[in-house]
Amino acid sequence: MWMYLGLLAALFLGLHNLCKKHAVRNNETYTVLLGTLVAGFLLLLPLFIGSLWQPEYLQQIQLYVTPLSIKEHGYIIIKAMIMAASWVLAYQALKHLPITIVTPIRSAGPFFTFIGAILIYQERPNFWQWIGFFLIILSVFLYSQIGKKEGIIFKSNKWIYAIVAATFLGASSGLYDKFLIQSLNLNPPTLQFWFCTYTMLFIGAIVLYKRNKSIAVKQSFQFRWTIPAVGVLLQMADYFYFKALQDPEALIMLLSAIKRSQILIAVVLGGLLFKEKNKRKKLVPLFGILIGVFLILYSNK
Template sequence: MWMYLGLLAALFLGLHNLCKKHAVQGNEVFPVLLGTITAGFILLLPLYLSSRFSPEYTKEIGFYIDPISLKVHGFIFIKSMIMAASWVLAYQALKHLPITIVTPIRSAGPFFTFIGAIIIYQERPTFWQWIGFFLIIFSVMLYSRIGKKEGINFKKNKWIFAIIGATFLGASSGLYDKFLIQYQKLTPQTLQFWFCWYTILILLVILVFTWFPYTEKRKNFKWRWTIPAVGILLQTADYFYFKALQDPEALIMLLSAIKRSQILIAVLVGGVIFKEHNKRKKLVPLIGIMIGVFLIMYTS
């Protein structure tokens, strides 16, 4: 069951990535990011209020937000800092790179999660799962060669380093999620609500120094319907992902890889919508990544 929940998370993440590309194009990144997280927080706020004023009903429908200790608040704040840094890097890269380049690089995230899962959680992969992960990494290298044809030098372009950094931080957050869900026994909605709250506070601090004081930057900001859509789709994807993680049998290394199937939406649909180049050539490494995901899913 947890694998199917992972596929649902991948579906909403793929749609989330398409909306995100539209939201940041020619726009100020930090206020866009704040808008998306705020939209997710507003989506979850009724659940928090219902948990405080009508706890029995909220428990009955399965969306009760539990009271948590100060220590657990600290754990969630750490996750917020990790993901805020990852998103800032990822949004900046997405603003300057084609979505069909950014998304495949992000698909290398399961490799970092894979290594962490072995070292931290002692998850044991099979031979074919090793093959699957190395196939994903090799396919991403193929994308780098295609990217050069679009004027993107993978050794000198700072946005490439930004998306690699975002990928590493995102993978670290994925490993941390297992600790929060399985070891701290947090429910998905409890983690999501407080995560959004602390991330908003972090982003407001960043904006105080980088956006609010500058009139020109504020004028350049463009509100788009995709900004709240990104937040809503992300929280929906995270809910299914955290529900999958609640299963004691769920392996974070496999779940992380399953989420990479979002690349189908980003490359096939996104390439058409944003009219990006070399779509046919990108299908070759795309197939390699999907075969890698298949090996990970079905050779456990």
């Protein structure tokens, strides 16, 4: 069951990435990010209020936001700090790079998760999972070669380093999620609400600082319908992802790989909608990534 929940998360993440590309295009990045977080917060706020006034009903429908200790809040704040840094880097990179380059690099997340799952959680891949792992690495390398034809030199482009750092931080957060869900027994609505709240405060502080520092920042922001859509789609994806992690049998390395199937939506539809170059050439490493994901997912059956 947890694999199907992971696929639902991937579906919403793919749609989320398309909306995010539209939201940040020629727009003020930090304010866009804050807008998505505010939208997610407003979506989750009724659950928090309902948990105070109608706890029995919210528990019955599994949307109850449980009270937390100070220590548990501290753990969630750590996650918020990690992801705030990851999102800032990713949004900036997405603004300056084609989505068909950004998305495959983001697909490298399972590499870091794969290693962390082995070292931290002692998850053990089999032979075909290792083949899938290295196939994805090779495919991402091929993407870097295609990127050079678009004027994106990976060694000298700072946005490439930004998206790589964002990917590493995102993978670290994924490993941390398993600890929060399975070791601390936090349920998805509780983790989502407080994580969104703290991240919104962190990004809000950055936005206030930048707006006070530069008038141009205030003038460069344009509201678009995709901004709240990004926040809503992300919360839906996170809900299914956290629900999948609640299963004691769920493997974070495989769940992370399942989520990478979002690249089919982002690369194919994104390339068509945003009319980016070299779409056909990018299909070759795209299929390499998909085959690698397939090997990781189904080789244990």
